[in-house]
Amino acid sequence: MRIGEATEIPAADSAVSQKSARARSRAVMEQRILAAAAAVFSEAGFDAATTAAIAERAGLPKANIHYYFRTKELLYQKVLADVLDIWIEQMDLFTTEADPAVALRLYIQAKVALARSYPIESRVFANEMLHGAPYLGRFLGSKLKARVDAIATVFARWAAQGKIAADVDAHHLMFTLWAATQTYADFSVQVGAVLGVDALSEKDYERAAEQLTILVLRGCGLDN
Amino acid sequence: MRIGEATEIPAADSAVSQKSARARSRAVMEQRILAAAAAVFSEAGFDAATTAAIAERAGLPKANIHYYFRTKELLYQKVLADVLDIWIEQMDLFTTEADPAVALRLYIQAKVALARSYPIESRVFANEMLHGAPYLGRFLGSKLKARVDAIATVFARWAAQGKIAADVDAHHLMFTLWAATQTYADFSVQVGAVLGVDALSEKDYERAAEQLTILVLRGCGLDN
DNA sequence: CCAAATCTTGACCAGTTGGTCAAGGTTCCC
DNA sequence: GGGAACCTTGACCAACTGGTCAAGATTTGG
Incomplete structure (x- = not known):
């Protein structure tokens, strides 16, 4: 004092x-x-x-x-737990009642925002996956799988109602969304270098979200 | 002997x-x-x-x-060089003369095949990116940037000829393609766990390529 | 005010790290 | 056949690793 x-x-x-x-x-x-x-x-x-x-x-x-x-291991587990909380968060956007286009747009925006605001957490997660998920293995096969399976059910209902293209597999779509959004955090060096900038700006992230939204919405047959 | x-x-x-x-x-x-x-x-x-x-x-x-x-560093650099050769390879599919749909389909197939056949190399590359590309930094800003810029030019011509949706940014499309395909190597634990399988099978990779192709072609306005 | 509980920290430890070295083995070429 | 070049390898080293510990400083509750 x-x-x-x-x-x-x-x-x-x-x-x-x-x-x-x-x-x-x-x-x-x-x-x-x-x-x-x-x-x-x-x-x-x-x-x-x-x-x-x-x-x-x-x-x-x-x-x-x-x-x-x-121990270092205990510290790592605490860090991972916090990272996980951030990671899962916005998956409840996908409900049968929701509009597919709106849900997808919001999800992409949220995920890109996460890549921008929490790059450290994103990279911790990426490292854990890349090294075979020794600590998160359990979570992936239980909680996460359940979440994605639930989303797949919602997508099936949407498809049955003609609200979304029927040939889109929700599982693989999620893999693509995760990868495409997190790449702006995990591989930001690569993205920045190819775009010719030292560090990604707010505009860059906005454009990333916008571009991915265009691609995915149209890809899911949601462009009217 | x-x-x-x-x-x-x-x-x-x-x-x-x-x-x-x-x-x-x-x-x-x-x-x-x-x-x-x-x-x-x-x-x-x-x-x-x-x-x-x-x-x-x-x-x-x-x-x-x-x-x-x-030294370990020298060994790593040699490994990286080999990895890089594999990584760049099929980027010359995108030529003005080529059909956009065919080029994209082939590129996705090639990239997914790479994720399947060379997961080790893919992960070495991912690790290098994730840690800030201390050794590949130069390459990214020069050779890779040039390649992608060239592809962007091709996309612009395609767009001018009405062969592809004009609102698709080639740079961000490439980021998405790289991320979405490499995730099947780098994050295969996650993909496998969510799909409920121990290891990804040939069918899984085929479906991955097929799904991504559907999404991207339609997303680029190439579904006739 | 004081004893117990909690916090801080430099010194320390056994195990591991990338890298060296010298002595001996093998292959080559004349 | 023999000397030179090349290859193999156990022993070794200083630097660093995660983790411990004990002695002291600080805070707490009574």
Whole structure:
């Protein structure tokens, strides 16, 4: 605390947190470490990431990292869990009642926005997949599969109602949507280099979403 | 050499190789090491890959790896160069004279076939991109950019001739094609898990290519 | 005010890393 | 046949790895 600064009154700051000052401080530290860890894991992958690098990024001694997260593996799992929350989010746009064109447009926009706002998280996820999903394997075959199967059912109903082209396989469409949107985060170096820019701008992401929307909507027979 | 085996006559085996037996043997060894290295790099990425793992995979002592390739970095660069050759290959399908629908169909088929036949190479490439393309950065901004710009010119001519939808941006279309096809190699765990299979079969790849072709051709206004 | 609980951190450890080296084996060419 | 060039490999090394630990600093609740 800086000299002359007023002593904080723990109970004063209302419903924001019922926790003690200690618990709050712990939460802050954990968050700080998790952010640093996500950055390092995204750049290096689990194996190549070093706890020393994470510590430096967090501005803490290495031993302190291990105080809050006993092992590198545990830290990685926490990071992955957070990443997953972000990843799944907007899959409930696809309901039978929804308009296919609207749902697809919104989903693509949301996914591209994610690639722009959370490139680190996207890359952590990509690294995990690329290395055979040793920690997310379970999730993929259970929760994610269930989600996509449900979406496929919705697509089947849409097709039966003539709302969407019947020859589009929802599973493969999702694979394409995931890949096409995440490439703007995971392979942003490649995209930037081919576009001839140092870093992707807001305009670039907007155009990416717009272009993918055009391709997919028309591809699904949704251009009227 | 095994006992009783006839002495080889170097000059005898014609145009296949002008090289001496030594040079040939060296080439074989290098190839063996490169294959092992590609496998290890694809699974671990550059930093996490160990020369010991490469040596074991190649069935050689570690010191022998370093005899043929002085450093891990040099070995990685050779692997990358080979990967790149495979990666660029079929981009010359897009010529003004070609039929857009045929070119796109063939390109997608070729790219999916690549994902199936060369998943290791695809993953090495993906790892390199994901980690910011420290070694391929140059290539991306020069050779690859030039190739894609050329393709964009072809697309513009096609559009001017009314052969393809004018609102499709060739650059972003290529990003989508690359991402959508490579996902069947790089993220095959995810694809497999969602499809509910242990490993992707030939049928799965065929369906992937077919589905992507449907989406893209219709998306480009090429369904007659 | 103080003892218990919690947090911080430099020093340390065994195992692994990429890379070296020298001694010996093999192949080549004259 | 023999010397030179090339190949093979176990032993070795300094640097770094994830993780531990104990001693001290700080905060907490009574």
